[in-house]
Amino acid sequence: MHMKFKTLKVKSTKLLLYPLLISFTAVSLTGYTFGNGSTTKSPKEPISYVNTYGKNMNKGYVLDLIKKVPIVDSRIRKLVNANSLAALKKLGYYQERFKDKNLNIRSALIHLQSENNIKPDGKWDKRIAEIVLKKLAGLNTTPPDKVLDIPSVGLWITINKSKNILTLYEGGKPVKKYPVAIGNPSTLTPSGKFTIVNKVVNPAWGGGGYAKPIKGGSPSNPLGYRWMGLSIKGGSSYGIHGTTDPYSIGTYASHGCIRMFNFDVESLFPKIPTSIKVFIGNEEELEIWGITQGEVK
CATH class of the missing domain: 2.40.440.10 (L,D-transpeptidase catalytic domain-like)
Structure with a gap:
């Protein structure tokens, strides 16, 4: 199947999104994905995170390329949303402190939320995706x-x-x-x-x-x-x-x-x-x- 992608101008150079999209797709197949609004309010409720974790999670280097692409591009937002765990690992929020991987995810999310004065409920939503995107791009997210x-x-x-x-x-x-x-x-x-x-x-x-x-x-x-x-x-x-x-x-x-x-x-x-x-x-x-x-x- 043939696919066409537009080029983006970055500092007078052109960056093709094709390899970036392909790389992110590879990561998305091995990472956790988060449903919008998923949360765990108590240990007795079922975990709603989708676990597709694999062995090749160390491909987070592709997230470095975000700094080369304007964050206003909607495709970049989709890539971040599709690769939530890779982004959290890249930024250092995801740590394997517990044997329970879902608890590690929750810990990463609620620490990120707290850092930005968002009530820590363990949800990956639009606000968190936007903050993660800004952090990956090296922009300031200091709470006011x-x-x-x-x-x-x-x-x-x-x-x-x-x-x-x-x-x-x-x-x-x-x-x-x-x-x-x-x-x-x-x-x-x-x-x-x-x-x-x-x-x-x-x-x-x-x-x-x-x-x-x-x-x-x-x-x-x-x-x-x-x-x-x-x-x-x-x-x-x-x-x-x-x-x-x-x-x-x-x-x-x-x-x-x-x-x-x-x-x-x-x-x-x-x-x-x-x-x-x-x-x-x-x-x-x-x-x-x-x-x-x-x-x-």
Whole structure:
């Protein structure tokens, strides 16, 4: 079958899309594809990602060619959508942290969403495709956070209960954003301005009044391997901690604490001191405090 393709002018040169399209087609046959709007809200629901993963996934080099083609070209958008996993791997979001490949995909997506102030629901949609395309083209996708009344010139934290995103700031600049799980319903996680009053490695879990206590360091401990207690009821009732339920991250799932992936909380733990300020609230409450966390446009 013969196919004709138009040429694109890039910096006074012509680039034929034919080899690019053929290369991407080869990758698409070996990569995951994501249905628009696919998501996993709990570990009990079926995974809706389509798995066609093969052995030749290391062909992501073709994504480099995106930088040579105007991103306004609709064919490039189709290629990115058809090669979602290759794009996530190229950008470093996809990491094989879990034996469950679908959980690795979800982790990649919700970290990318959180980084761009999008509620982490694990969906590959038009917004994410556009951000991925811009990143592959080397364009800026910094979220437009604004802090009118900076509470500290050093490090401080916000937890957005509307978006399930924890943001680490330094002064008025966001340093890192993480997807989190909060209370179900969200009101179980108290709103307010708090501080971290204690930090514990391998915390013991008391059972919450409904289960047997579990010693610290146990793989079955629902607190994971790190605890950062909030200045509520002495620092032992509400905190930021790890989890044994990684699929819950990005959802409303806890009894009031803030859950993180274990690898995320272990990364955050050494960065922050006790007494660091932690502002917890929904979008409206954060805005009252002069903090806006809009999506990347």
